[in-house]
Amino acid sequence: MDKNNKKVYADYHGPRCTRIVDGELGHWKFSGTAKKSKVKNRTVNYNGDLILENGLNDVAAMSYPITGIQSQNDPHYIEYQILLAKAAHIDGFFVEWGFKEHRSNKELLGIMEIAKKYDFEIGINWCDAWHFYDWIEEFHTINDRQDKVNLFKESLQYLLDNVFSKKTGVTFNGHPIIFMFGGGPTVEEFKNILSEEYKIPQGLKDPWFFTRAPINGQVTENKVNYELTHTKWLDIMQGVFGWMPTRVRKGEGTKYDNWDRYAVVEDTVDYLDTLNLGQDKYEDSFKIKISSAAPGMDNRACASWDKHDLSHIPRDNGRTYEEMWKYNAVNKSDIDIVYIVSWNDYTERHQIEPTIIDGYRELLTTEKYAADFKGINQNTDGMGLPFKLFDLRKKVDLLNKVGLETICYESILDEIGIMVSKGSYVEAKLEIEGIISLLDNVLQQITIDYLEVNLPNENIISYSDEGGLYLKFKEGIAKRLRDNYYRGYISFEYFDNDNDSFLIKGTTNKEKSDNYSIIADIKKNGTNMWEKGKVQIFKENIIFNHRLNGDYDILFDNNVKVKNITFHFSIYGNSRF
Structure with a gap:
């Protein structure tokens, strides 16, 4: 400068x-x-x-x-x-x-x-x-x-x-x-x-x-x-x-x-x-x-x-x-x-x-x-393009996670990024339109199965002690979640009786001594009422294999009172196989 x-x-x-x-x-x-x-x-x-x-x-x-x-x-x-x-x-x-x-x-x-x-x-x-x-x-x-x-x-x-x-x-x-x-x-x-x-x-x-x-x-x-x-x-x-x-x-x-x-x-x-x-x-x-x-x-x-x-x-x-x-x-x-x-x-x-x-x-x-x-010319034509590129990046990531080849799409997105960076907005828009059409066809190859599991359920073992509420998924559901890419969330109610915090933990295969990830860290407000909770869960952080540590797949810790727990999963597959 x-x-x-x-x-x-x-x-x-x-x-x-x-x-x-x-x-x-x-x-x-x-x-x-x-x-x-x-x-x-x-x-x-x-x-x-x-x-x-x-x-x-x-x-x-x-x-x-x-x-x-x-x-x-x-x-x-x-x-x-x-x-x-x-x-x-x-x-x-x-x-x-x-x-x-x-x-x-x-x-x-x-x-x-x-x-x-x-x-x-x-x-x-x-x-x-x-x-x-x-x-x-x-x-x-x-x-x-x-x-x-x-x-x-x-x-x-x-x-x-x-x-x-x-x-x-x-x-x-x-x-x-x-x-x-x-x-x-x-x-x-x-x-x-x-x-x-x-x-x-x-x-x-x-x-x-x-x-x-x-x-x-x-x-x-x-x-x-x-x-x-x-x-x-x-x-x-x-x-x-x-x-x-x-x-x-x-x-x-x-x-x-x-x-x-x-x-x-x-x-x-x-x-x-x-x-x-x-x-x-x-x-x-x-x-x-x-x-x-x-x-x-x-x-x-x-x-x-x-x-x-x-x-x-x-x-x-x-x-x-x-x-x-x-x-x-x-x-x-x-x-x-x-x-x-x-x-x-x-x-x-x-x-x-x-x-x-x-x-x-x-x-x-x-x-x-x-x-x-x-002292340069105005040009707002590129303002919406970065978000479109970001959205396309996430779609290609999903394709990759369900086992589809994505290198060619990533290369096209890299070229679009350079075009946007250089202000070549007309060319970038044309490329974006083309890959959107291409990806729409590929995304149709992805299948989505929806799985909802309410507690109590015969497929989940649950028990409580002073450490909290422990949940173990039986091998049928656990293997299905391990073998496929999924996203989901847990809905529940918790008793908000103080200003303490509680964690929801999940098993992970990451190199950690305790072999768990934090799904959610929730600080209560002390309303003395049952409050609704809903948190996301991801394949990247939870593998549903409690045998790694022998205790749980999901844990509501700190002895928090919870009820009406429901798991919602979107399980992704590839129709080509």
């Missing part, structure tokens, strides 16, 4: 996982209390494993993704996200990252692999505070704070070697660009970090660091007056980056009384103006001018991460995001980068990734104004 090449990047939040890919849910599940909030409803409990009556999972999100819940470690989902971002003229993702042992690193490496294929950039929004939390001791021996500083230096070298040495790494005139979210090292500790001699990969220069813009505000006569506050960080950084507009209006006694603080559309524009003018004061030391755009904000789904108070910026039917983008477009001659906050933070509802409630609205806004900002 250089000064004549304007860029649009988006913050990439995670991790979000699925049982079928990862065996866990990540941020799709969350429970907690906004400890510093004073509003009435400040506690949440989202059980992402549970399927609600509307057919959607009970995820920690105020809006639901159009793809359903997906894993950010799924290459097909990453491909969908990158191609969709490129269709909206987004140049790259800045992954919220901690350190190489943290699970964010697995996510980073997976995204980089797909980004390389599609000429997409990857940067780092360093959650530097994670280095200084106590839980880093789970991965490293820590004797004092200096050990954490030294680990930080090792992490920086790791990023230089493994992220910025790659073609996809975000750089400016050869300088790696690293955002620092804050809360980690002190200013003096960071000076010590910068003084270290690092091995700079060939072709790169010293990294440049950017801190989150310290913008505060006060309400005077119903107007928020913002100020870019000078801190010692601004003296040692190469610049600041715009983030979520500061919320300083009090929610109590207003229509926003579900939140402690809020901002309105006009505030978000004033925030950007303060950010823009504030950076001018540091033009001799700041290397790049970075603005931001956010679609809104609502951190109730994560209860402010079980820590702080609740705050809000209304989306206002897309007006908030559009007004921030308008400001950036009008002032484009004075801005190098627009940073979108964010691509996918569903827990704080400032994602622009398409959802059921908002559709593609924010992506279309991004495409329109990013084109203006960069």
Whole structure:
């Protein structure tokens, strides 16, 4: 990147996982209390494993993704996200990252692999505070704070070697660009970090660091007056980056009384103006001018991460995001980068990734104004293609799992991905239409048998003890499930008598000492009522062979009271055999 090449990047939040890919849910599940909030409803409990009556999972999100819940470690989902971002003229993702042992690193490496294929950039929004939390001791021996500083230096070298040495790494005139979210090292500790001699990969220069813009505000006569506050960080950084507009209006006694603080559309524009003018004061030391755009904000789904108070910026039917983008477009001659906050933070509802409630609205806004900002032509023809490709990928996966040859289809889908990435939308549409017709014929070769098993049932042995309810499938049904690909779900009722959690476990052949997978992790709400439950089960995670450990195929643990258990299976076959 250089000064004549304007860029649009988006913050990439995670991790979000699925049982079928990862065996866990990540941020799709969350429970907690906004400890510093004073509003009435400040506690949440989202059980992402549970399927609600509307057919959607009970995820920690105020809006639901159009793809359903997906894993950010799924290459097909990453491909969908990158191609969709490129269709909206987004140049790259800045992954919220901690350190190489943290699970964010697995996510980073997976995204980089797909980004390389599609000429997409990857940067780092360093959650530097994670280095200084106590839980880093789970991965490293820590004797004092200096050990954490030294680990930080090792992490920086790791990023230089493994992220910025790659073609996809975000750089400016050869300088790696690293955002620092804050809360980690002190200013003096960071000076010590910068003084270290690092091995700079060939072709790169010293990294440049950017801190989150310290913008505060006060309400005077119903107007928020913002100020870019000078801190010692601004003296040692190469610049600041715009983030979520500061919320300083009090929610109590207003229509926003579900939140402690809020901002309105006009505030978000004033925030950007303060950010823009504030950076001018540091033009001799700041290397790049970075603005931001956010679609809104609502951190109730994560209860402010079980820590702080609740705050809000209304989306206002897309007006908030559009007004921030308008400001950036009008002032484009004075801005190098627009940073979108964010691509996918569903827990704080400032994602622009398409959802059921908002559709593609924010992506279309991004495409329109990013084109203006960069001085290129608008083209929305590719916006729907990444989802179609993603859907086709999943259909081909199913064919593979039921034993059909899929290499030729995968090759065609790979070619379509390249077409979409390069903006060859007309050709991609024609190829998609062709393979849809082809796959429709092949999918007809798949047979589906539906099996429903209610308890009590002669084919299932059940018994209870202090560990919970154990279920063993007799060999007839168990072999049928082992020998075929299946998907299904368990419906049941459980007595919600406290705030404890219980697990539903299943046998697995994965290399684990305990030989079980977690089907669901459900935290109760203490309603003292029987509640309905419904969770998915997958061939990938459960093999129905209790002889591996001799105890069970399915276990409802923690002595939870359950009744009216029914298993529903869709068993897939191949009519060619």
